[in-house]
Amino acid sequence: MSEENAAHTAPDDVWFTWNDTTTAHTEPGPAPAGILFDETLRDGLQAPHVHRPTLEQKLNFVDHMVRSGVRSADLGFPGSDPSAARECVQLAQHIADNRLALRAGFAGRTHPSDVNAICEVGQQAGIAVEAYAFIGVSPIRQYVEGWDIEVIRQAVRRSAEECRRGGAEFVLVLEDAVRCTPEVLTAVYDVAVETGTRRLTLCDTVGAAVPEGAEALIRFTQRYFADREHLVELEWHGHNDRGLALANSLTALALGCARVHGTILGVGERAGNTSLDQLMVNSQLDGSHTYDLTSLRAYCDYAAPLLGVDVPQNYPALGRDVFRTSAGVHASAILKAHEKGSITLKDGVYAGVPARLLGREQEVLIDAASGASNVKYWLTVHGHGTDDASLIKRVLERAKTSDVPLTDDEIGQILANAG
Numbered sequence: 001m002s003e004e005n006a007a008h009t010a011p012d013d014v015w016f017t018w019n020d021t022t023t024a025h026t027e028p029g030p031a032p033a034g035i036l037f038d039e040t041l042r043d044g045l046q047a048p049h050v051h052r053p054t055l056e057q058k059l060n061f062v063d064h065m066v067r068s069g070v071r072s073a074d075l076g077f078p079g080s081d082p083s084a085a086r087e088c089v090q091l092a093q094h095i096a097d098n099r100l101a102l103r104a105g106f107a108g109r110t111h112p113s114d115v116n117a118i119c120e121v122g123q124q125a126g127i128a129v130e131a132y133a134f135i136g137v138s139p140i141r142q143y144v145e146g147w148d149i150e151v152i153r154q155a156v157r158r159s160a161e162e163c164r165r166g167g168a169e170f171v172l173v174l175e176d177a178v179r180c181t182p183e184v185l186t187a188v189y190d191v192a193v194e195t196g197t198r199r200l201t202l203c204d205t206v207g208a209a210v211p212e213g214a215e216a217l218i219r220f221t222q223r224y225f226a227d228r229e230h231l232v233e234l235e236w237h238g239h240n241d242r243g244l245a246l247a248n249s250l251t252a253l254a255l256g257c258a259r260v261h262g263t264i265l266g267v268g269e270r271a272g273n274t275s276l277d278q279l280m281v282n283s284q285l286d287g288s289h290t291y292d293l294t295s296l297r298a299y300c301d302y303a304a305p306l307l308g309v310d311v312p313q314n315y316p317a318l319g320r321d322v323f324r325t326s327a328g329v330h331a332s333a334i335l336k337a338h339e340k341g342s343i344t345l346k347d348g349v350y351a352g353v354p355a356r357l358l359g360r361e362q363e364v365l366i367d368a369a370s371g372a373s374n375v376k377y378w379l380t381v382h383g384h385g386t387d388d389a390s391l392i393k394r395v396l397e398r399a400k401t402s403d404v405p406l407t408d409d410e411i412g413q414i415l416a417n418a419g
Contacts, residue, residue, distance in 0.1 A: 064295070105132050112158065211248055265277060267307060337349045371396070
């Protein structure tokens with residue numbers, strides 16, 4: 001290797017990740033206590049493919065958040081430019097004027113100008129705001145930026161002091177914490193204790209974590225502050241580069257993180273952020289928190305076309321096909337559950353998410369893979385008898401000639417011709 005190449009090669013410890021640690025996983029963690037933090041209007045809008053909403057549309061986003069049961073959100077980056085600052089003030093004023101049950105957070109670097117911009121939003125709108133001040137802490141980030149640990153520690157001190165002066169709640173956001181060594185974290189945590197920091201966000205900024213790594217990092221952090229008898233609320237911010245954002249975020253909730261971040265439909269940079277809607281559905285089903293999932297569905301229906309996001313047909317809980325089946329065995333079971341008169345039974349016999357929670361119901365389709373139970377189900381829910389075997393046969397014969405499921409109109413026409 002040439003001297004020039006050697007000088008630009010990162011040392012081995014730059015590639016640290018908590019996935020490689022052997023931190024014990026047997027220590028009991030606190031009871032689940034987390035609520036969800038909506039990052040759609042900040043992190044979500046960093047996705048290159050999404051359309052940027054207008055101010056009026058952002059106000060509608062806020063209303064959808066509240067109706068769905070979201071109680072905290074990152075509403076923008078006021079330090080980025082004057083127009084962004086004005087929008088952030090108007091969003092905060094909307095919350096204040098309508099007395100919405102939503103804690104307003106705003107993002108900024110650990111830089112006086114960014115922190116002061118957040119404080120000014122709160123002062124102008126007349127409400128309490130939270131300053132999510134972020135700084136990269138991983139060895140790889142330090143190496144690329146040319147930072148040392150003292151640069152980071154001083155930035156944290158300065159930001160905490162600016163927040164105290166400006167009246168905003170300081171939330172220390174540690175970018176790329178998943179790839180940060182215990183030694184560096186300890187040095188940063190020491191400053192968190194020194195400055196009286198009470199809120200700290202652990203970030204899986206590049207989606208590098210697996211659930212075991214997320215657990216190791218969270219437990220290490222909890223143990224550090226517990227040993228020093230310093231009360232701090234942890235938050236978790238995850239990305240989906242390895243497809244594990246939801247699993248990591250559910251791990252964070254289970255371990256007692258006070259807030260877990262997500263974006264609607266998982267929009268965000270690269271592979272996106274943790275999906276807020278999937279977090280809400282799972283939290284509801286786990287009994288951790290209660291959300292209005294019909295309002296969540298309306299939120300997604302509003303957000304998807306506005307942001308220019310296509311929702312896959314098989315997207316969990318919200319895709320077009322997630323409560324539809326054409327398989328004969330499945331249709332038979334759903335028909336029997338329907339005949340027993342129990343919506344709960346019908347919703348659960350072949351589904352892990354109850355359709356009724358999202359304002360939907362189980363749908364049985366008729367196509368080339370269907371059997372008699374599919375037709376009987378259709379006839380039953382549409383108020384027809386199911387004793388005409390020749391009619392059922394005609395419907396199935398028609399279905400086998402089509403590449404797609406029969407529509408209600410097509411089935412109705414078969415019935416009309418049979419009459």
